[in-house]
Amino acid sequence: MSAQTENKKDFSQSKLKTLWFFLAPYKLHVLALFILSLIIGVLETACVAAVYPLVSVGLDIQSGPDNIFLSAISKMAELLPIKDAFISFCVLFLLLAIIIFIVRIINTYVTVYTASHIALKTKERIFEKQMQADYQYFLDQKQGGLVYAATTAPMSLMRLINSVARLVSQALLILFIFAFLYSISWRGTIAVLLAGVGYYVITQYIGTKISYVTGARAAQASQREYVILNEAYNGIKQIKVLLTQGDWVKGHKSAVHDYFYHYRKNVVWNELPTHLVTLFAFSAVGIMALILRIQNPAGFTPMLPLFGTFAFALLRLLPPISDFGRLRMEIMNLLPNTEIIYSILNQRLDNIKDGERELRSITSSIQLEGVCFSHKGRSETVKDVSITFEKAKTTAIVGPSGGGKTTIVDLLLRLFDPDSGEIKIDGVNLREYRLSSWLSKVGFVGQETFILHDSVRNNITFGLDRYTDEEIIQAARSANAHDFILEFPQGYDTIVGERGMKLSGGQKQRIAIARAIIRKPETLIFDEATSALDNIAEAAVQEAIGKISKERTVIVIAHRLSTVVNADKIVVLEDGQVMEEGTHSELMKRGGAYYNLYKKAEESR
DSSP, rough: HHHHHHHHEEEEEEHHHHHHHHHHGGGHHHHHHHHHHHHHHHHHHHHTTTHHHHHHHHTTOOOOOOOOHHHHHHHHHHHHSOHHHHHHHHHHHHHHHHHHHHHHHHHHHHOOOOOHHHHHHHHHHHHHHHHHHHHHHHHHSSSHHHHHHHHHHHHHHHHHHHHHHHHHHHHHHHHHHHHHHHHOOHHHHHHEEEEEHHHHHHHHIIIIIIHHHHHHHHHHHHHHHHHHHHHHHHHHHHHHHHEEEEEEEEHHHHHHHHHHHHHHHOOOHHHHHHHHHHHHHHHHHHHHHHHHHHHOTSSSGHHHHHHHHHHHHHHHHHHHHHHHHHHHHHHHHHHHHHHHHHHHHHSSOOOOOOOOOOOOOOSSSEEEEEEEOOOTTTEEEEEEEEEEEETTOOOEEESSSSSSSSHHHHHHHTOOOOOOEEEETTTTEEBBBBHHHTTTEEEEEEOOOOOSSSSSSHHEEETTOOOHHHHHHHHHTTTOOOOHHHTTTTGGGOOOGGTTTTSSSHHHHHHHHHHHHHTTTTTEEEETTTTTTTHHHHHHHHHHHHHTTTTSSEEESSSSGSSTTSSSSEEEEETTTEEEEEOHHHHHHHSHHHHOOOOOOOOTT
């Protein structure tokens, strides 16, 4: 076997494996579709075969060759309570047409139901898998690509399954009619078959060399467009300020042009099979007529039933053969999107293993012991860090930017696991606990507050409906947010706009604090929660933090040292290492790293 043949075999097996991955859970649906396609093929062939005796009886010509198809039609006609043979065949022909119509409607419904159900479940599976993926996965992917995989690609899968179902149905129909034609005239059938082989070769080449390639490139261009649109909408403020609109428009234009170039190319090539099959069908009818005339130079009338049946069969074959070629190319064009979904569903996206122990409560401390960590493809960010966060105490981590402060928070939240060392809760490795039981004890407020385009109420509850109005208001009061919320036109039902555009920075942060404390966490983590705020907004947020920090374990990552002078312990982190720790007064007396940071901050005021 040549390398080229082997590659084609591997290519076909790979595509079938991909398709079967989605169809396998629906074996009964697939079986039902196959049986319905068989029934349609048999009935359609019977309808074609009924033309032969209909014409023969109508012209009072002796019946043609004795074969299984014509015998079956005669027996079916005899079952009808009609004495006139011609009327009997006419009624049979009409009955077959009606039954075919009903079965095709059922087949269409089952096909559409199956395809849409698979697409629906696939959408659910993709988003669920994405939501269960590690944080690292989202850092590695572009947002537009994630959205494309969860929205557009599954719709291509639905179209693909529709096309495959139709392809199988058309293939069976073609097979049955060819078998019938062969039984009444093998010479004419061979002529048609040769034309069909030529047609298959041409559509095979177009499907693998053009449709699949253009489909893959169109999918890539469409993903690129999604990425550009998502990034542009998210970064519109920066884009406008930096006057880079033209570059974004240029990138979008390039992606859109690429998509429609490949779309046009694919559509034009997809039209070729329709024109080819028309040419082949007309040629086959002409060739058949010549063959019959050469075989019967004395007279053509006895051949009319055969010729009429053959011509009717070819005309009936015209749409399915045309469809067959078009569907094959359409399938090849849709496969790249299906492969995107297949790849996601077969990847391991959650490498952080969940523990089995349930964390009831934190009784003493949270500890980092000799923790080292480096982000993928980067040098070590955290180097042999050991810190103890005591229960009901406030611990601040300070230091220059890029020192590893936020990485410590990410490790505490188990967005990543340490490369070495341990994080312990009351002496037990954090990995042993169920992640949900740990995170349910933690309230987190970051520098960049995520605000939903929804009501204030839903931004505090964050989609959970287990909280009462009293709990929501109490959380808002604790976060110093209740008063400004009541000033809004609809109070807690006020829609805050996309990404909270109707809120100030301080208001966003206080809503985020309310969101964190409504869950009644034992531990609060603030990662640069006030660094982007002005002095007035910072004071309001700091007051809220101070109010809710009593009797809780608090971890504060701070850029402004003035906000942590009252912390029970301050840890200075530089270049991923702990330089020193102590209270504000202790560290100031030492005159070390913290002292230098504090003095530099004072001088820059």
